[in-house]
Amino acid sequence: MVNVQAEVFISERLFKEVGFFLPHTHSSCFVLVDENTLQHCYPLISKTLPPHQVIEIPSGEANKTINSCQLIWTKLTEARAGRKALCLNLGGGVIGDMGGFAAACYKRGIPFINIPTTLLAMVDASVGGKTGIDFMGFKNQVGLFSQPEAVFVYTDFLATLPQRELTSGFAEVIKHYLIADKDAFEDVYRSSLNIRDYNWPHVVKKNVGIKLNIVEQDPEESGIRKALNFGHTIGHAIESCFLPNEKNYLLHGEAIAAGIITESYISLKKGFLATEEQTKINEVILKYFKLPPIEVTAHAEILKLVKQDKKNENDVTQFTLLNGTGNYCINNTVEEELIKESLNYYNSLLE
Numbered sequence: 001m002v003n004v005q006a007e008v009f010i011s012e013r014l015f016k017e018v019g020f021f022l023p024h025t026h027s028s029c030f031v032l033v034d035e036n037t038l039q040h041c042y043p044l045i046s047k048t049l050p051p052h053q054v055i056e057i058p059s060g061e062a063n064k065t066i067n068s069c070q071l072i073w074t075k076l077t078e079a080r081a082g083r084k085a086l087c088l089n090l091g092g093g094v095i096g097d098m099g100g101f102a103a104a105c106y107k108r109g110i111p112f113i114n115i116p117t118t119l120l121a122m123v124d125a126s127v128g129g130k131t132g133i134d135f136m137g138f139k140n141q142v143g144l145f146s147q148p149e150a151v152f153v154y155t156d157f158l159a160t161l162p163q164r165e166l167t168s169g170f171a172e173v174i175k176h177y178l179i180a181d182k183d184a185f186e187d188v189y190r191s192s193l194n195i196r197d198y199n200w201p202h203v204v205k206k207n208v209g210i211k212l213n214i215v216e217q218d219p220e221e222s223g224i225r226k227a228l229n230f231g232h233t234i235g236h237a238i239e240s241c242f243l244p245n246e247k248n249y250l251l252h253g254e255a256i257a258a259g260i261i262t263e264s265y266i267s268l269k270k271g272f273l274a275t276e277e278q279t280k281i282n283e284v285i286l287k288y289f290k291l292p293p294i295e296v297t298a299h300a301e302i303l304k305l306v307k308q309d310k311k312n313e314n315d316v317t318q319f320t321l322l323n324g325t326g327n328y329c330i331n332n333t334v335e336e337e338l339i340k341e342s343l344n345y346y347n348s349l350l351e
Contacts, residue, residue, distance in 0.1 A: 141308070311331075
């Protein structure tokens with residue numbers, strides 16, 4: 001059973017807490033960054049850390065691979081890092097997923113702490129103990145459950161994000177509300193706030209609470225934790241399909257936003273979601289996200305990727321769908337024709 005008791009500290013200013021938390025029992029300390037967090041986030045926190053070595057890897061989902069892990073392991077090995085070394089993952093979802101995976105594998109596991117710097121990582125990727133990398137074009141195809149010693153969420157990091165990155169993370173906020181908090185979703189539906197004007201400490205705390213409540217009941221995704229994958233079965237497939245196109249790529253949250261539209265449509269067609277509810281979901285997504293159409297020629301590739309989803313059992317595609325706003329139902333079989341229909345419906349909304 002995976003330990004789900006990692007402490008999560010949420011504040012606008014957490015630097016003192018980070019320093020207090022790090023005990024002297026760690027033999028050495030390493031800070032994993034990419035070029036963006038090295039420039040914008042590391043200078044804000046570096047002086048609060050114990051003596052450490054920085055390991056830099058290239059940013060982006062395209063670099064969430066075994067090659068980047070080999071770079072991390074090489075740096076750790078060259079520095080003669082022992083089993084009591086500590087890895088601090090300072091970055092977004094890619095850094096957290098891959099840094100956790102690399103730490104969990106090195107010498108059969110060294111401790112790590114997540115310090116998320118994006119909204120996506122703060123509300124989702126850094127919490128819950130999932131680690132992993134992409135493989136052969138499939139999202140998170142190789143990975144394991146490994147809990148960080150702690151997660152430090154410093155919401156002022158959000159001011160360092162470009163608008164597109166901040167909006168991307170909001171897709172996971174919307175997803176959490178759709179599966180677990182109807183009132184919060186209605187608040188977003190009625191809101192006229194600019195994305196930058198939200199009360200982020202409040203939003204992050206609420207979302208971390210939703211996720212931890214589910215994860216603590218089902219740490220290794222054998223049951224209700226699958227609820228967190230709403231929007232992700234098709235969303236991950238869309239993200240992987242767009243990934244090779246460097247000029248027309250989608251951020252994770254943008255792909256999940258598209259997945260929310262398509263999987264809400266499927267929920268409607270399965271009789272789980274009312275038309276009025278689905279209409280509100282579409283309006284919220286289209287209010288915040290500018291999404292591209294998906295070429296019909298890409299449908300076959302998306303279906304292929306959907307068939308690799310980790311929730312599938314015995315070659316049967318399994319979806320998490322909405323059972324009304326604020327509720328979910330897991331392990332739903334969805335036919336290929338309905339998946340294609342949902343993609344066509346998605347395109348029709350963008351016309």
